[in-house]
Amino acid sequence: MQLVRISLAAIAIGFSAPAAAQDAKSGLDQAFADVEPKVIEWRHDIHQNPELSNREFRTAALVAEHMRTLGFDDVQTGIAHTGVVGTLVGGKPGPVVALRADMDGLPVLEQTGAPFASRARGEYNGQDVPVMHACGHDTHVAMLMGAAEVLANHRDRLSGTVKFIFQPAEEGPPAGEDGGAIMMIAEGVLDGPDAPEAIIGLHAWPGDSGTLMYRSGSFMAAADGLEIIVTGVQTHGSSPWLGVDPIYVAAQIATAIQGIPSRHLDITNSPAVITIGSIHGGVRGNIIPDRVEMAGTIRTFDTGVREELHARLRSTVNAIAEANGATAEVIIEGYAPVTGNHPALLQKMMPTLNWAAGDGNVNESTLITGAEDFSFFQERIPGLFLMLGINDPSVPRAERPSNHSPFFIAEDDAMMTGVRTLVGFALDYATAAGD
Ligand SMILES: [Zn+2]
Numbered sequence: 001m002q003l004v005r006i007s008l009a010a011i012a013i014g015f016s017a018p019a020a021a022q023d024a025k026s027g028l029d030q031a032f033a034d035v036e037p038k039v040i041e042w043r044h045d046i047h048q049n050p051e052l053s054n055r056e057f058r059t060a061a062l063v064a065e066h067m068r069t070l071g072f073d074d075v076q077t078g079i080a081h082t083g084v085v086g087t088l089v090g091g092k093p094g095p096v097v098a099l100r101a102d103m104d105g106l107p108v109l110e111q112t113g114a115p116f117a118s119r120a121r122g123e124y125n126g127q128d129v130p131v132m133h134a135c136g137h138d139t140h141v142a143m144l145m146g147a148a149e150v151l152a153n154h155r156d157r158l159s160g161t162v163k164f165i166f167q168p169a170e171e172g173p174p175a176g177e178d179g180g181a182i183m184m185i186a187e188g189v190l191d192g193p194d195a196p197e198a199i200i201g202l203h204a205w206p207g208d209s210g211t212l213m214y215r216s217g218s219f220m221a222a223a224d225g226l227e228i229i230v231t232g233v234q235t236h237g238s239s240p241w242l243g244v245d246p247i248y249v250a251a252q253i254a255t256a257i258q259g260i261p262s263r264h265l266d267i268t269n270s271p272a273v274i275t276i277g278s279i280h281g282g283v284r285g286n287i288i289p290d291r292v293e294m295a296g297t298i299r300t301f302d303t304g305v306r307e308e309l310h311a312r313l314r315s316t317v318n319a320i321a322e323a324n325g326a327t328a329e330v331i332i333e334g335y336a337p338v339t340g341n342h343p344a345l346l347q348k349m350m351p352t353l354n355w356a357a358g359d360g361n362v363n364e365s366t367l368i369t370g371a372e373d374f375s376f377f378q379e380r381i382p383g384l385f386l387m388l389g390i391n392d393p394s395v396p397r398a399e400r401p402s403n404h405s406p407f408f409i410a411e412d413d414a415m416m417t418g419v420r421t422l423v424g425f426a427l428d429y430a431t432a433a434g435d
């Protein structure tokens with residue numbers, strides 16, 4: 001037994017020595033330990049000073065100043081309104097990769113009771129509203145600032161160039177404005193001589209603190225806004241045969257469209273959700289009105305399913321309207337395509353993710369019907385999008401507040417997994433096995 005052990009140890013050393021020499025991440029423990037208190041402090045500050053979509057002025061100034069102080073090669077501000085993109089050129093030649101954090105808060109009244117809770121207010125679509133980082137974007141910004149510091153201080157280890165994308169308006173710009181990932185892309189963040197060939201993003205999520213969750217291929221849904229306008233003929237409520245009742249038609253439509261996912265789409269392949277969230281029509285009980293407006297949302301995980309669902313929705317709505325002598329208009333407005341993980345890139349970077357979170361802390365997730373505009377980056381280049389668990393593991397899953405809840409709050413100790421993931425992605429991408 002003893003002899004066997006010695007020979008195994010020798011083999012282990014023989015294999016691990018050259019691998020260790022190539023590992024750009026080795027010996028960074030002190031750098032991570034040094035940056036952790038700063039990440040926590042930045043996060044508390046950003047959390048206490050949240051800003052709404054397209055109004056991330058203070059946050060943008062903070063991250064731009066940080067990257068300039070770190071000696072970045074280039075820092076561009078004012079991209080897609082308040083976006084900031086920093087460029088860090090490594091000490092060795094190599095590819096360009098992008099790390100992305102979204103910066104905006106939400107019109108939510110914080111009720112976490114945290115010592116660094118927000119009391120901020122802002123204006124949203126003409127209304128005075130409370131503002132809170134209720135989706136964890138405060139942690140995203142702080143983690144990317146931490147990754148910027150570690151990488152800038154160790155750029156000799158870096159093969160290639162890293163673009164740090166601080167994105168505004170992930171939650172959607174205010175009414176009448178453009179913004180978000182699609183606008184940053186339109187303004188060229190993925191173009192030019194420093195065009196990134198791969199990108200990574202993280203999102204705070206009610207999983208166990210410091211764990212990562214992923215899904216190869218589709219992960220988060222494509223989201224489309226839905227509006228249906230039914231037009232009838234107004235008449236007295238006592239004599240419906242004299243008009244065309246759009247409320248009766250709208251009721252049939254609201255019911256029938258649920259048959260599209262459940263009767264017509266192959267839900268074993270890819271699920272879909274249609275929700276009608278509002279119906280408005282009429283002013284009093286004895287008048288049949290001439291118009292009903294319905295609004296909803298559609299979630300899908302596959303481009304083909306998304307197209308089929310849209311087509312069936314239009315034909316179902318129009319057929320029901322026609323059968324009743326009414327007319328209907330269907331307006332579908334895309335918010336974001338499917339977000340996920342490029343399978344080959346995920347496989348290639350899996351050892352890095354395991355290093356970042358620790359073995360056993362990188363877990364496959366179920367599908368998430370929420371959506372992310374990170375998907376627009378992924379339409380152009382391969383990307384990874386991972387959920388970062390932010391809750392005390394001793395709190396039962398059912399009691400953890402969801403994103404956008406006034407009680408949503410991340411544990412500070414979750415963030416170093418995120419910093420390590422971003423740093424690891426930047427350092428390992430050029431040399432990781434596979435393609
Ligand atoms: Zn959100």
Ligand SMILES: [Zn+2]
Nearest residue numbers: 135137170203
């Ligand atoms: Zn979010």
